[in-house]
Amino acid sequence: xxxxxxxxxxxxxxxxxxxxxxxxxxxxxxxxxxxxxxxxxxxxxxxxxxxxxxxxxxxxxxxxxxxxxxxxxxxxxxxxxxxxxxxxxxxxxxxxxxxxxxxxxxxxxxxxxxxxxxxxxxxxxxxxxxxxxxxxxxxxxxxxxxxxxxxxxxxxxxxxxxxxxxxxxxxxxxxxxxxxxxxxxxxxxxxxxxxxxxxxxxxxxxxxxxxxxxxxxxxxxxxxxxxxxxxxxxxxxxxxxxxxxxxxxxxxxxxxxxxxxxxxxxxxxxxxxxxxxxxxxxxxxxxxxxxxxxxxxxxxxxxxxxxxxxxxxxxxxxxxxxxxxxxxxxxxxxxxxxxxxxxxxxxxxxxxxxxxxxxxxxxxxxxxxxxxxxxxxxxxxxxxxxxxxxxxxxxxxxxxxxxxxxxxxxxxxxxxxxxxxxxxxxxxxxxxxxxxxxx
Ligand code: AMP
Ligand code: GLY
Numbered sequence: 001x002x003x004x005x006x007x008x009x010x011x012x013x014x015x016x017x018x019x020x021x022x023x024x025x026x027x028x029x030x031x032x033x034x035x036x037x038x039x040x041x042x043x044x045x046x047x048x049x050x051x052x053x054x055x056x057x058x059x060x061x062x063x064x065x066x067x068x069x070x071x072x073x074x075x076x077x078x079x080x081x082x083x084x085x086x087x088x089x090x091x092x093x094x095x096x097x098x099x100x101x102x103x104x105x106x107x108x109x110x111x112x113x114x115x116x117x118x119x120x121x122x123x124x125x126x127x128x129x130x131x132x133x134x135x136x137x138x139x140x141x142x143x144x145x146x147x148x149x150x151x152x153x154x155x156x157x158x159x160x161x162x163x164x165x166x167x168x169x170x171x172x173x174x175x176x177x178x179x180x181x182x183x184x185x186x187x188x189x190x191x192x193x194x195x196x197x198x199x200x201x202x203x204x205x206x207x208x209x210x211x212x213x214x215x216x217x218x219x220x221x222x223x224x225x226x227x228x229x230x231x232x233x234x235x236x237x238x239x240x241x242x243x244x245x246x247x248x249x250x251x252x253x254x255x256x257x258x259x260x261x262x263x264x265x266x267x268x269x270x271x272x273x274x275x276x277x278x279x280x281x282x283x284x285x286x287x288x289x290x291x292x293x294x295x296x297x298x299x300x301x302x303x304x305x306x307x308x309x310x311x312x313x314x315x316x317x318x319x320x321x322x323x324x325x326x327x328x329x330x331x332x333x334x335x336x337x338x339x340x341x342x343x344x345x346x347x348x349x350x351x352x353x354x355x356x357x358x359x360x361x362x363x364x365x366x367x368x369x370x371x372x373x374x375x376x377x378x379x380x381x382x383x384x385x386x387x388x389x390x391x392x393x394x395x396x397x398x399x400x401x402x403x404x405x406x407x408x409x410x411x412x413x414x415x416x417x418x419x420x421x422x423x424x425x426x427x428x429x430x431x432x433x434x435x436x437x438x439x
Contacts (some may be wrong), residue, residue: 005032009072009286011064012049012089013056013105014037014079015381017346017397018304021311022318023080024050024375035103036071036107044378044389045054058086058254062293068094075323078105078280081161085115089280102326103279105298110271110278113298117197119299127270129263131295132287140184147176147198148377155199159185160192162241164228165295165353169201196369202296204289207251208244208306211264211284212321215277216342217330218264222247222313222337223256224306225431231427239353245343245405246309251288259286259293269299279326308377308397309342311361340373343408344399345416345430349380349390350423358395359384360422368415373401373408376415388419405431 008031012023020042026035037049038056054063054084068076074094078084086106105111112119118136123129136159137143145153155343156179158166166189170176183193212219225248230236251259263284271278283299283306302310311318315336324333332420350357358380365376365388377399380392398415402408410430417428 007031008074009033009036009043010319011036011038011071011073011076011092012037012045012079013076013083014042015042015045016304017377017394018302019079020044020377021397021399022077023303024377025314025318026077026310029317031317031319033074034071036073037184041391042378043381044294046078048228055348058060058088061088061091062367064088064116065094065096066096066102068092071332073101074431075319075326076101076105076378077106077322079279079301081114081299084108084111084257084280084300085161088308100110103280104322104326106276109274109276110280111300111365113282113415114300115161117157118296121197121224123267123270123274126207126264126294129266129295130240130292131137134197134203136195136197136265137184138195140180142255143175143180143184143198144198147173147180149184152201153337155181155201156180156225157197158189158193159195159197160189162189162192165238166192167238178288202287202289202294205250207248208297209251209256209259209263209284210302210306210310211260211282212325212335213264213268213278213280213282214325214328215279216268216272216332217252217306217326218260218268219330219335220256220260220264221310221413222333223251224248224303225250226303227427227430232427233349237353239348241303241305241315241346242427243343243345244303244305244309245341245408245431246306246313247341249405255293259284262356263293263295279328305344305346305394305397308332308344310337312375312399312401313340314344315335340401341405341408342399342401343405343410343412343421343431344377344397345426346379346394347396347398347416347419347424349421350425351396352393356380357423358390358392360390362383362388362390362395362419362421364419367418368398371400371415371418373413375399376419395421395424
């Protein structure tokens with residue numbers, strides 16, 4: 001049985017910085033038996049977990065299912081959106097003997113809240129969740145006709161999964177019309193852009209509010225702030241995220257309560273009405289507008305890099321917490337975070353996000369981690385000829401905890417300076433959208 005105090009074997013799916021942070025939190029748990037990982041090419045994961053010995057793909061999911069049976073996996077934790085959208089949770093959530101295996105992460109239908117922005121808009125509308133006015137288009141001519149009648153350029157979003165790049169916030173009408181063409185005609189985002197959402201542009205400060213949801217109960221986590229643009233001062237193209245900090249004091253407790261009651265509660269109720277059993281993380285990207293908080297998007301997983309500062313602060317037993325979420329027992333557990341602030345700075349490779357260069361040797365990770373309170377999470381790295389080299393766009397997540405924001409930030413940047421690889425770049429203003437007084 002999974003309840004009680006026995007050891008549990010855990011399978012962690014995913015291979016980025018978020019998963020390295022999750023693996024570390026899971027490894028701290030006294031409940032952990034063996035941690036199996038699907039992406040041992042990430043040196044951080046290789047150090048903490050045992051590699052699975054079957055192929056990991058949506059087509060051959062039954063083999064991962066057999067692996068879970070063979071290794072007596074008592075909890076599956078799914079990190080990224082793609083395996084969630086592909087229905088991994090639905091398959092791995094059933095044992096060969098017909099019993100239920102706890103999975104942290106929603107099934108295919110729940111994952112649609114992220115994988116299909118048109119569906120998410122419709123669910124938000126049905127649940128009266130505050131969000132920007134928006135319309136869904138499957139037809140190019142209709143989209144252009146509608147867009148052309150607007151007075152201000154509206155935001156254009158590919159409805160499907162586009163690795164965080166499928167949202168264009170145009171400055172001019174022409175840019176907006178071009179975005180519609182790139183998505184719907186030139187299929188720049190593949191099938192993800194065949195359907196688009198055209199949405200009113202919202203103004204305000206952005207915050208990431210994540211909650212654990214066990215199908216019924218909601219446990220809202222401390223708010224985080226992410227920095228999506230590549231360049232300092234929030235300029236340049238959107239990326240997967242260049243850094244994050246937690247807690248984000250740009251959102252006060254009263255607003256957090258509004259977000260819980262006006263966003264999370266009605267969404268979870270709406271999902272229940274649709275008979276969607278959502279067990280995992282529901283992540284609301286929120287714009288704090290003068291008219292109150294409004295939802296920009298939902299994700300159905302931990303944010304990357306928001307997960308890194310969150311896990312750096314987590315004091316509760318991660319296995320207990322994820323298991324309680326997967327088993328619908330969130331009302332029985334408490335979640336504790338340290339009083340500290342955590343800041344994560346992403347070190348990116350040359351050419352990121354357009355065309356990241358890989359294969360460059362990385363030095364100084366050990367030295368960075370010698371600084372008290374600093375952890376370096378591996379995202380796009382691998383080992384080649386005994387050396388750690390770059391293997392992706394977002395390379396490392398340098399994460400520091402400190403008694404206050406200023407200290408955490410200083411430690412993180414001091415650690416970044418100890419790391420080097422050819423073409424390395426990072427934002428030096430992570431956290432600087434905070435009000436000046438709080439810096
Ligand atoms: P999303 O992936 O939907 O969170 O969008 C990526 C980024 O685009 C968000 O983090 C916002 O900065 C921006 N964005 C999305 N929707 C809007 C909107 N309606 N108004 C202004 N900015 C938006
Ligand atoms: N950091 C934003 C995301 O994970 O979608």
